[in-house]
Amino acid sequence: MKNLETKSNKVSLKEIARLSGVSIATVSRVINNTGRFSEETKHRVLNIVKKNNYRTNTLARSLRTKHSNSIGILVPDLTNDFFSKVVQEIEKNLFKVGYSTIICDTQRDPDMENYYLNTLEAKSIDALIVISGDHPFDSDSLTEKVPVLCIDRKPKNKDTIFISSNHKTGALIATQRLIDKGYFPVYVSPDHVSTSRASRISGFKHALELNSIQFTQSNSLELKAPNQESYDKTIEEFLQKNKDKRLGLFCLSDYIAAIAIRQIHKLNLKIPNEIGVIGFDDTKYASLLNPSLTTIHQDTSKIAELSAKTITKMISSPSTDVKKNIEVPVTLVARESA
Amino acid sequence: MKNLETKSNKVSLKEIARLSGVSIATVSRVINNTGRFSEETKHRVLNIVKKNNYRTNTLARSLRTKHSNSIGILVPDLTNDFFSKVVQEIEKNLFKVGYSTIICDTQRDPDMENYYLNTLEAKSIDALIVISGDHPFDSDSLTEKVPVLCIDRKPKNKDTIFISSNHKTGALIATQRLIDKGYFPVYVSPDHVSTSRASRISGFKHALELNSIQFTQSNSLELKAPNQESYDKTIEEFLQKNKDKRLGLFCLSDYIAAIAIRQIHKLNLKIPNEIGVIGFDDTKYASLLNPSLTTIHQDTSKIAELSAKTITKMISSPSTDVKKNIEVPVTLVARESA
DNA sequence: AAGAGTTGAGTAAACGTTTGTACAAAAATA
DNA sequence: TATTTTTGTACAAACGTTTACTCAACTCTT
Known part of the structure; x- marks a missing residue:
């Protein structure tokens, strides 16, 4: 028998607060484990949270905190074996450290690239990883706001971090x-x-x-x-x-x-x-x-790992500078064709 | 010479309103073209908007309006040729009608699937398209909130719309x-x-x-x-x-x-x-x-087109019921191997 | 020329969070 | 015991929008 309460569409901090007889602020602090509450209230609140299947509204959170715990990836063509592999590996790496990834296939189309740049910016992404289309990536306006990392295709701006195979x-x-x-x-x-x-x-x-x-x-x-x-x-x-x-x-x-x-x-x-x-x-x-x-x-795993590591470092400590140009070694795999 | 103002990180409706000497509400109405303003103010506001490179904060917008103009896609493996093709085509179709797409590679991992389900829900997506991993998709809680469409792999719930090749x-x-x-x-x-x-x-x-x-x-x-x-x-x-x-x-x-x-x-x-x-x-x-x-x-284009069409219809008119099971014909391509 | 409708605005509430400030009660210090 | 510090909590502002209400000033009707 399924809990009927699951159906209720909107259970907010306010509701949880009401239900557990504390203030919204306290609930928030409990949920984010940011101190200033007693063990007792913690248990009470957490119980209500669970019982009511409460989920933080990340929209509101991001609006308030100005960051979203998510990272955008621009990729020119998802059906390309190399790109899809790299993207997949990056996603895996970022997932492990708690970031969610927003993948956007730009289809090598500058219009779509711009469009997604805008929507991503509007979504308060914490960072951007871009594999550009046929034209070098060039968006200084965004670069000023969040860390940007380019992969495989050299960006226009020489100061943008760039990772690629050799x-x-x-x-x-x-x-x-x-x-x-x-x-x-x-x-x-x-x-x-x-x-x-x-x-x-x-x-x-x-x-x-x-x-x-x-x-x-x-x-x-x-x-x-x-x-x-x-x-x-x-x-x-x-x-x-x-x-x-x-x-x-x-x-x-x-x-x-x-x-x-x-x-x-x-x-x-x-x-x-x-x-x-x-x-x-x-x-x-x-x-x-x-x-x-x-x-x-091409060592896609290495590229992905390096990308994930670098971008998270750039997010957490924007001041420390990272190497601007990272080249990942390649190896020849000898088979039958030559 | 680049406009120095581009650097300013935060230009909001409030700022635009101040700059153009009208109220926030008016600016909002102009931007969304929702009437109740004169031609004159329209031009004035739009000018300021352009000059200051204003972008709507979609987080705030979505928080208020409860929808986000974006559709989530869950895919088990982006390096799979069939999946990546379908996803790419869907994205293309949705882009044409003004939706932005959030692609999530679940790596066939139920944990990641759940995780993304949560973050997508929290992002107020307007709809969800899912190609499930090795286990049939089963999330009634989400299905109650937004239209859900399954592709290629049959969902657990027979009432969920399902599109696949024959x-x-x-x-x-x-x-x-x-x-x-x-x-x-x-x-x-x-x-x-x-x-x-x-x-x-x-x-x-x-x-x-x-x-x-x-x-x-x-x-x-x-x-x-x-x-x-x-x-x-x-x-x-x-x-x-x-x-x-x-x-x-x-x-x-x-x-x-x-x-x-x-x-x-x-x-x-x-x-x-x-x-x-x-x-x-x-x-x-x-x-x-x-x-x-x-x-x-497999007619990926058709599957994608149908998926995009169906999901947008489900969003715009949730009441009208669509066919629950759509089968897309396949064809044999005769080549040399048999 | 009086009433009715339309137009162009502004005010303020609401969406769901986080967080700085405040403050009483409890605990620690002297 | 008197003072200071810590703890647990509440209040309210803020994030950037949208939108339901207002309302004054026009523009039509008769």
């Missing part, structure tokens, strides 16, 4: 491996270009330099396209045109790598003998592709 | 295809078992019935396991043991299918000649696997 080194390692194995190195880049992608490309180029290879047009394959089919076509054409070379594709993401491998199969080229492929991210499908994908592993 | 039919179609192609049908199920999985299994069994095939132990492969490696092993053993049969694997998700295909390759079995594989979900990697994966396509 993309450049990752690309360097991958490219060096391709070169070492005698492939003709080519980077394959998708449509969306972010600062992280840029770093990877720069790492790629650096590797060529180190090996005294002159970077030319044929070392890159840019996939400008609205949909996957035209990706397919562009890749196929490129492969056809460069049949003479033993290509080593450094794909800027595992997903691109998967598409490339698919096209390679269509042309009946043998991986890794006739062509090599390396990806980036080490998402959950990397080991499941056929052949399994050699790729650069 | 899992049973999907499984039926897939299994029938395997049978038609002369395979010995086997369903492959992962660890987590949900009501949606159960429906799929039931569809599978129904297909056997229709074809007068007796369901036995060897028609199922249950992957009870903590990690992917032991998945691998279980699958390998099963394949070895059933070498004599021409197996047709109906995998309860694309991800499982990918793992299975990987093992099949290891044993040098030829797909689709010696063994067939069909998945479920049609996630973005389905077409990229090798061979590409025949699978059951």
Whole structure:
């Protein structure tokens, strides 16, 4: 038999106070355990609280205290394996230390990004973690009010804390491996270009330099396209045109790598003998592709842990300055594709 | 040169009222465009509002009005391709009609689920959309307060609105295809078992019935396991043991299918000649696997659209009753694997 | 030109908290 | 015992809105 009182929609401090014969203030102090009450009243109040299934109205609380115990996260695309993993891990970390997380998928749309920035600010979030869309994050007005932390994509303002994988080194390692194995190195880049992608490309180029290879047009394959089919076509054409070379594709993401491998199969080229492929991210499908994908592993757990730690530190002691640029090491995971 | 006033942290209705020489009430009415003001004051106030970069404090607003224009979403695992897609699409749909979305990843953890339920309730969300974890969703206390809509996994309470793909039919179609192609049908199920999985299994069994095939132990492969490696092993053993049969694997998700295909390759079995594989979900990697994966396509867009539409209708007119059980058709996408 | 309706405002209460101030009673100190 | 300190509590303001009431000043009706 369910307690009928559960139905009552609104049980406030006032009601609890009335029921237990003390003042609202006392109830509040008991609930927040902020002292100045006797053991006896404590028990009495807590009993009534439980019996009436009282929940603090956090709206009112936040309005009064100016903070909400919640942290906003802006993410450009939740269906992206890397992003969703990072976000999930951050949430897990923050949950452990008592913060609730508000995740907002901006769909890489500046309008939505702004919209959510506003609603989050209006919700008195205690801090903001942002993975920006295709344009560098740039909101000084908010940054003045709450701690802001950027992940993966460099913010416009150099003073904003920024955590990311060491993309450049990752690309360097991958490219060096391709070169070492005698492939003709080519980077394959998708449509969306972010600062992280840029770093990877720069790492790629650096590797060529180190090996005294002159970077030319044929070392890159840019996939400008609205949909996957035209990706397919562009890749196929490129492969056809460069049949003479033993290509080593450094794909800027595992997903691109998967598409490339698919096209390679269509042309009946043998991986890794006739062509090599390396990806980036080490998402959950990397080991499941056929052949399994050699790729650069991003340490999502580390990124998430660092992000959570840093942001909570920034909240609790805004004065102590933290490192502005944190780079998380990446590792190459050698599998079959190169 | 940036406006210095941007820095001021707190500009409230009161301040705007003072600045424009009218009462707070008038400013409020202008901002919400709720009448009872002259064109002249409107312009004056709006100017001041703009100049001072005023933002409504939604906390205060919600506290007063009892609603927040935001909708909570509970999701068991954001790294799951199907879930993240659905959630993203819902968010897009709700955004278009002016709702902001609060996404919470419960990590299939009942504790986190409860925690978020509480914080969401405390935030005065206008409605809740839930994809439950491994246990059917069961929160009548909340359901009494705001509209609740369940997706994909059947809620405990039969009166809760429920939207999902037609899992049973999907499984039926897939299994029938395997049978038609002369395979010995086997369903492959992962660890987590949900009501949606159960429906799929039931569809599978129904297909056997229709074809007068007796369901036995060897028609199922249950992957009870903590990690992917032991998945691998279980699958390998099963394949070895059933070498004599021409197996047709109906995998309860694309991800499982990918793992299975990987093992099949290891044993040098030829797909689709010696063994067939069909998945479920049609996630973005389905077409990229090798061979590409025949699978059951879930219409995430439709599910999302329906969810958004239904929930907004429930909010605006709680009295009109909507269909309690909405099934979204699925389609088979024929590719190479079976 | 008198009454009725409309328009443009202001006042103040309310939403549910937290917290500074106040103060009596009890406890500790001298 | 007289004084100080601590303890337990209440009161009331404040957070930033929305909105039900008022009400004076217009604008129409006849």
